[in-house]
Amino acid sequence: MGQIIVEFLQNTGFAAMTWQQLVMIIVSCILLYLAIGRGFEPLLLVPIAFGMLLTNLPLAGVMDYPDTSLQFQAIQTQEAAINAQNGLFNARYITNIPGGLIHYLYQGNKLGIFPPLIFLGVGAMTDFGPLIANPKSLLLGAAAQFGIFFTFLGAILLGFDAQAASAIGIIGGADGPTAIFLTTQLKPELLGPIAVAAYSYMALVPIIQPPIMKALTTEKERQIVMKQLRVVSKKEKIVFPILVTILVSLLLPSAATLIGMLMLGNLFKESGVTDRLSKTATNELINIVTIFLGVSVGATAKAEYFLVSETLKIIVLGIVAFGVGTGSGVVLAKVLNKFLKDPINPLMGAAGVSAVPMAARVASKVGQEANPSNFLLMHAMGPNVAGVIGSAVAAGVLLALFG
Amino acid sequence: MGQIIVEFLQNTGFAAMTWQQLVMIIVSCILLYLAIGRGFEPLLLVPIAFGMLLTNLPLAGVMDYPDTSLQFQAIQTQEAAINAQNGLFNARYITNIPGGLIHYLYQGNKLGIFPPLIFLGVGAMTDFGPLIANPKSLLLGAAAQFGIFFTFLGAILLGFDAQAASAIGIIGGADGPTAIFLTTQLKPELLGPIAVAAYSYMALVPIIQPPIMKALTTEKERQIVMKQLRVVSKKEKIVFPILVTILVSLLLPSAATLIGMLMLGNLFKESGVTDRLSKTATNELINIVTIFLGVSVGATAKAEYFLVSETLKIIVLGIVAFGVGTGSGVVLAKVLNKFLKDPINPLMGAAGVSAVPMAARVASKVGQEANPSNFLLMHAMGPNVAGVIGSAVAAGVLLALFG
Amino acid sequence: MGQIIVEFLQNTGFAAMTWQQLVMIIVSCILLYLAIGRGFEPLLLVPIAFGMLLTNLPLAGVMDYPDTSLQFQAIQTQEAAINAQNGLFNARYITNIPGGLIHYLYQGNKLGIFPPLIFLGVGAMTDFGPLIANPKSLLLGAAAQFGIFFTFLGAILLGFDAQAASAIGIIGGADGPTAIFLTTQLKPELLGPIAVAAYSYMALVPIIQPPIMKALTTEKERQIVMKQLRVVSKKEKIVFPILVTILVSLLLPSAATLIGMLMLGNLFKESGVTDRLSKTATNELINIVTIFLGVSVGATAKAEYFLVSETLKIIVLGIVAFGVGTGSGVVLAKVLNKFLKDPINPLMGAAGVSAVPMAARVASKVGQEANPSNFLLMHAMGPNVAGVIGSAVAAGVLLALFG
Amino acid sequence: MDLSTLLERMSTDIASLSWMERLTGGLVATVLAMVIVAVVLILLLFTVNLMTKMLAEKETVKVNEVVTQQVEEVVEEADDKELIAVISSAIAESLGTSTSNIIVRNIIRTNSVDPAWAKAGRIEQMKNIH
Amino acid sequence: MDLSTLLERMSTDIASLSWMERLTGGLVATVLAMVIVAVVLILLLFTVNLMTKMLAEKETVKVNEVVTQQVEEVVEEADDKELIAVISSAIAESLGTSTSNIIVRNIIRTNSVDPAWAKAGRIEQMKNIH
Amino acid sequence: MDLSTLLERMSTDIASLSWMERLTGGLVATVLAMVIVAVVLILLLFTVNLMTKMLAEKETVKVNEVVTQQVEEVVEEADDKELIAVISSAIAESLGTSTSNIIVRNIIRTNSVDPAWAKAGRIEQMKNIH
């Protein structure tokens, strides 16, 4: 009996725990505190942190592979023999012992299914009106992606290969689903740190961006008032998603999935005749996918893969990407102002990193500090949604180059 | 550098596009216009058309197969060796490069999962009361399926094999999910044109049916007034779906899945004690499945498979099926009137093709044109829902004969 | 022609039906009557009974395996040859003929995915406040699991192997998802009778428990009044699920999945910042999973597996498990009263079997019969939710011992 | 070639059939299939008629009772109280009196099954699922 | 080594590259990628401008008509009747009169698209899906 | 045969065990399992007690603040305006005056968390997800 008890104790998580797992459990509790106690992106950080917690509980096996077999059927007909010579066998794939729950949930990320479904929901929540009213916003949305490629270069020089560098750079796109999509396609083993960094920095937009914005602009520039946006017709809003899908996918086929789903969601919303689908895309579907995606993304942050020096580099490079993106947006806005009749408030450039709609709100708030009567939110939404398109395009470019 | 740019340009969709793809993109835009601008079945045509658009964007690869491997484990124990001699190997199926998003969504169609789930939702929305009150409606629901088999014969004579002819004939059932279910089981390569034809003709019911109805009936026949339907008790409505499931599945086992799910949904609704499940079946579940089914059905309409002479034949045969079904329903009603005490308005026969509840509304409207004080909608709903059962039964017969 | 008709008749379900299938169809109709006519756990019994009906319709094939093949790619490069020598082949797994609908739905049970998702929803509906206010409830929640292990012993002595005995014992946990989860992991072939027994006895709680409770307590004991529970702070409710997850998973890693999902759902609810996720977990997600789980659990009850002598033993052992669990909870409460300053009403012990919240209501009602002014519902909820944790822990122990 | 073989070959190897064979096979299949559909639906017609008669004889109020009870359980009083509070205060405001002077005693809600369902909330859910 | 090969090797075999080669390759990739992003978004800018102009020229009321019609179909009268019933009875109670003496003729609901959607119920669903 | 082997054989090869061995193994397993369940839940009991004490000492209003703030953000004014509009016009109708003469100033909604959530709509969603 004593022996059995000893055996049992040896099989508890306490006996099997490494200090790295302990550290990760503490990190996940800190993330839970930030999400719940401080309100940082709770809808994503709670599932992510909980997934991180579960995956680092020793022996719990929530990410375990299943034990599987192949059962070949005996070859008994001439037809079967001919097929066999051509490599075609009648066979059945059998699960002997099921894998961990999160192993299965994770397939939605691994196979690239969840991020586009999130985009479907995001598209159905997004109003591209401010962008259509002021298409110049697209330039700011392009400029803000510079952080991605700057960081790519840095990561290459720090010794990452091109796929890893791409995945690290995309943190600067400030777009969770895009970061996860690209990373699972190019460098799945880095998904944990990249997803955690991406969502953390998105949550920290109100802290990271304002100092950069103020450093690169004068008080006077921040006070620039912009004229009111024109009203965009229903027809324009319906044609826009179709047009963007066709144009961007033809120019950059690797961006078709993300852009296509974003625009399909938007079409559900704007068409006015598919409200049922739009409602489902923005509620149940995105919520279910968010839970599964969040938990399984967090579960990729296993101690043995997460607590390595690369993670630290990724975290540092990530914030560089974020900062450079913010700055390059602001700078381009200032450059554009030398050529434009109606000047752009350069703060709008910072909204181009995406992180919808947080970055737009931050930009508008900083603007109002300089000039309390200046309402810039709608103007900021243009570059903001352009930034979503921009980082999906950037992901497409990286996929095309290194996929 | 110049070389890289040339390479990149060669990899754009513009360079790779065929004229067939261009045609399909234009067709998908026309379908989007019909769905959004004209309101034809938008809940299905918008996803279908968008799927068609995405699948025909060159190099986008939204339907690409994944790149997969098998990893066999080394045989190291005697047990493993014995298993191996019996064809049983420990092995793991690995995805090296994920497939396209819609490849995965499409599995729900290919494996026959989505159409029965749609039927679950349809069942939970359907009131079989008018059918129970007047079971003779079932005869009209049977007659209207004649279009399916007539067209089957035509397709055989035009050179299609029996499976293809079955899938083409089922268009005359005027029931999208049934058409998709049968086609994926018998002739998956024709799914694109058949689904598009089925849903298009369902949308065109108000245009296709009235001339046929009027040609086959006299003004006086259309004026026939029918006596009010009796009230159906709760108990009958609860017993009905169970009874139909058992009887039809025993007579025709291949129809069990479709009929079973339709009736389970109806039982959720009528039982009065599973409102949660009924609500989910008619809302979130059917909406999610509709999005996935629609997009992936559309995505099967790849230019190289769609722009062939068979498609034209299918489209022509499809409308023949539809028209003959309408006509045979009307004719049977007229024949029945020679034997019945209380005559049936022969327009009710046209409602038997299903296309719930559009065909019933059209029949009732044509009746009211002849006699403005004649309210036939409830009477038309009987044959209409009988037509749903009828075409599921017809699909079962075709599956049994040629599956 | 005559021959074809004979062939067709031979292929109807009537011709192929065995008397066992007929019995099962009748059993499923009785279960439908109990669910709909008598209101016993309809949300689960309706899908289960309908699945049982469908699976026993001869030749309907709703649970059929698909016909699948493996297509190996020809080895044409040196790299491929080296890989092949290491057992790694480029291959694609192909479905030639799709399986039955419920075969696919069943994978969610077989792979252990659905029960934890149900737990996610249950967690988001559960208020652990009464348990936190009175943690002694955990002792009652532990005692009530004795029925599980007592029955395990009985099943061993009746000739079942340890895995089967574990799955039979867990019926005494009065917790459907836990019973399904453990059974699919240890003894999938018994899923049908065990799930049916578990849910049936849960529905029969108001009939099974009161006589046992009254036999083991005196009128005076049943009249014991308990002092009001303190108010539990928001913070405690947020920390509780995290704490339980970590502690239980470390002590018993095999319980991590069930406990983790239960507590994640509860955290969604209590955190107050993830209402979207909580709402989805308690509505659409749990409803969809309930439909799929119910239908596919019912479909495992095929006549040939169900109508065997084991089933009768399981049904008898199941009710023993249930009764012993009820009794041991009551007895422990009485024992505890010898040591406690504030006595526990021993009826609270019976609520420890779980079957949330039915058992708690029954306990409180029996208490009120003895003393009409005694409101025990909140006190009973403590052991009741402790019983959920308790049976998940018991399942973890059985998994650890015999998994 | 008998009909059974003909039908078989229509799905496996139609190219080898003559036009006449196809016509025969197609006609046989069409007639056969239509007959089966008709037979199934006619049997269903008889069965529904039978069901109607049998249920009519035994018709009791049992089922209705269960259902009614179900519906009543779902109705949440809290909900009506909310409405009453809102309306009272609105009326009070408009009449210039304090809320506490007005008592709205009895609000009859028509057609309330569906919304009530949606509001039945956590307690009702726990009662049913699990 | 030409640039194309360099980019190729950056993703397959970066360890074999010198620091200088990495810098060159990284710079090329950065510039190339940024140019492509800029070109794509600038083309999009032109296209959106073009779209705006084309639609402005042809702008008709057709689309709006369809949409309006859609919305109107969704509005359920039953709903308003419920509200009217509730309010009437509340008012009646507070004024001490019977409900039948008060007729609330016309309730204007603002902002009603979303709730109306939710209430459109089974009939509307059947109309659209299937 | 030691107990560990016995337990092992109960799951792999129970047919080879004698009735006595099964009884022994079953009893051992039952006792062992019950003890583990008890130990786990007792440790949980201590831990919950500990948690309660620790949180009681440090109890601040921080968490509550966050939560309250959250709830307040969710409340949509538009919503109340709709209700106000409806009610005003109803009252106006019943009193025979025009809507513009009546101002409903302050509707206190009790228990509004859940419905407010449902109505918080697109803006709130975008704020949180993505």
Ligand code: NA
């Ligand atoms: Na971005």
Ligand code: NA
């Ligand atoms: Na039909």
Ligand code: NA
């Ligand atoms: Na329990």
